[in-house]
Structure formats: C-alpha cells, structure tokens
Amino acid sequence: MHETSTTKDPTPRERSLAVFPAGSNGEFNLPADAAMVIDRGLGCELWDAAGRHYYDFSMGWGSVLVGHAHPRVVEAVLRRAPLGSNFAYVTGESLALAEEIVRLSPAADQVRFCASGTEATMYCLRLARAFTRRPKVLKFEGAYHGANAAGVTSLFPTAAANYPHADPTSAGIEGQAGDDILVAPFNDLETTRRILAQHAGELAAVIAEPLQRCVPPEPGFLEGLRAATREHGVLLVFDEVVTGFRLAYGGAQEYYGVVPDLVAYGKALGGGYPIGAFGGRHDIMQLVREDRLGDGQYVWTASTLGGNPISATASRAALEVLSLPGTYERLHAMGNDLRQSLRRTLADRSIDAQVIGDGPLAQVVFSKEPVRDYRTSQRGDKSLARRVMLGLFERGIFLNPMGTKLYLSLAHDRAACDALIDRFGEALDAARHDAKTSFAAS
C-alpha cells in the first residue's frame, strides 16, 4: 500500500491504473492508493509487486481451494506442458476428468467442458430452453451465475422491484431484462411456487446457487424447489461453480441431498486453472450432438480452450488432493472456527452483525436482522462494512472489499486465521473510531 516511485519510471500500481479501468481486471475496485499488483502466491499467502505480504482470503475467488502453487498441481502441469497445450478435442486428460465428474456428480450422466463458470451456466440455460422449448428462466434475486444475462440480471438491484419482475443491474445486456428472466426471493418457497405455477407454461428452468452467495438454504427449500419444478415440467439447474468440490467432494448435491437436472461447475474444479463444466441427464445432453443440427432443438456449444489438457491435468491433480481422507472434515471445521471467532470478535465489541456461510466460506453482514435472502443481506450498515474490509486490506488481508465472501482453502492454517481475527478486531476498532470522529466533526 505504501508503494513509492524512486525513479521517473511509473510504479506497477501507476501502470495498472493507466491500462485497467480502476486498476483492476476483476470484479472489485480498490481506491487508487490501495490498488496493487500481485507478484506471487504460495499456500494461503501472496506478495505484491512492492514486496508486501498478504494472507489471502479470496483465493482467486475460490478457484484455488487446494492453495496457491500446490506442489501436486505444479508438478502435474509441468509434466503435461511439454506435450502440447490445446487441441480443441478430447485428450486422455479431459476424458479421465469427465469420467471422474460423471462418477461423483449425481446429476451428470454426461458432461462437456468449457473455460469458465459463466459459460457453464449459459450452456445449462440454453440446454433447458431447447429441451423444454420454453423461453424463460427463473433465478433468485442477488444470485450470481457469471457475467451472462441471467447471471447479472437482478444481481444487485438497487430498488425493490415486485417479484417476478427483474432489475437489469448491468447496462448492455441483450434483450430486455425481465422479458425472459423472472426473479424470486431465495428461501421463500411460497412465492417461488406461486411464480412457478403462474408461469409454468413458459418457464424452461429454475437456476439456483444451492448456497446463495453465503446464504444457506433453509431446511426444505431445495427439496421444495425440486418437487415444484418436477411438478411443472421445469428443469432445475444447480450452479455449483462455488459449491462444487467445496461443500463436499460431490458438491451441494451430496451435501444438501438434492439432485438437479443440469449442473454447472467451475472455480475449484480447475485447481486454479481455467475450466468450466456442465452436465446433466443423458436425454438433455444429447441435444448438443451435431447430427441434430436443423431439428429445432440442437444446441450449439463450443469453447476453444474448454477441457484443454493443461487445465484438465491441473484439475485431476486438484481432485486427487481434494479426495484425500479428511479434506472436508478439515474445511468444515476451519469454516466453523472462523465463523465462531468472527462472531466472538463482534460480540466483544457489542456490534450487531450476522456471520453467515457454510463449509469453508464466511461473510459478515453488519445487520441486526437474520440474513435469508438478497434483501435481508442489503439491510446492514454497508458503509461500516466497506471501512472494515478496506481496513483489513490495509492490514495485509487480501479479500474482496465489496464485503462478500471470505474463502478458506486447504492451505489455511491457525496462523492465517488468527491473523485475520486479530486484524478484524483492529479494523473494527479503527472503523468505529473514524465514524465517531467524523460524526463529532460534523
């Protein structure tokens, strides 16, 4: 954060601010004086170009669940790299990976690879529309499914529209938001059922993050969704880009015990390398066969780098690590400990907040009210949240300062979690002190 230029040459931060909007290639923007350029990472730590050390609680937005530069992943990639990096066709690596996904994923009789979670959910919805010959999909307010139309629609609505009316959130999205995308509140089965019943004839799919952002499904919600979609002949799509391989080896399907018709994967699947995968019932997946071209239901899928052997090799190495005994007990124990410690730190200071999440995921919402959906997640003190998150950043904790999830990995240990908790306490005290002094001055 205290990067200085000793010569006339611009610093990495200055160069980054010049070529990237807001000095960022990602979803979150830092204030200009906090923008940084990362040099390297190892385990749960990273260092920036100015030599500063951070504990990483973003972990490549959760893509590096095994930890940065895990030796087994590095060794596998180095072994594979001299043999060619992309053929845009099946290799032994992508074949073995596909077999493993079909084995572990209850929903996936067959799969195809792509290069990101955004593509994976897009293909699931395209398949659903083609299979059912219906135009619309229903998503849950505040859910993210990647940068595609359904992913960003009603992602951060600023005004409370009436369900199922959608908010565009991003300009420039094809079609008019709301035409083809209906929106329901997460964890509200009654409203969801009502919308389903009213629109069943035009609804192809309901897409859900089984753990929406960091908000767990209430008991019976996913089961109710499964039953209601089945009743109306609407396909259920699970976006397991975050939950896949993270809540359990078999993802949310195994963890919550509900099986959708189609499933999308990404992030942790790649061990930090680019990959996405989508899969589902055999009869649905058959729509992508080229010999169906022209029959009105054929679905185009293509991804030049999808399933490339480097990503597939990294993925297989990561899955080997994740499938070792004790992985999920450890990830859940660490997540529980972290959430408890965050709660204690807040309670010691009598600060009203909710600490939500499941497995190796946590989020603090500075609100008195329990969080069960997007709207309750937005009722908190967002300015305090922002100050605390930036305070953590200043104190050497790398995270998304939009106040979203903290991602743990297999590489996190007691030292990293203790550092987070100590600095969280300091950042809370500093943020409250700043708030008091600015109030006194006004």
Ligand SMILES: Cc1ncc(COP(=O)(O)O)c(C=O)c1O
């Ligand atoms: C639940 C969920 N789905 C899809 C995506 C999109 O994945 P990608 O960024 O690989 O396109 C994300 C990314 O954060 C996500 O959290």
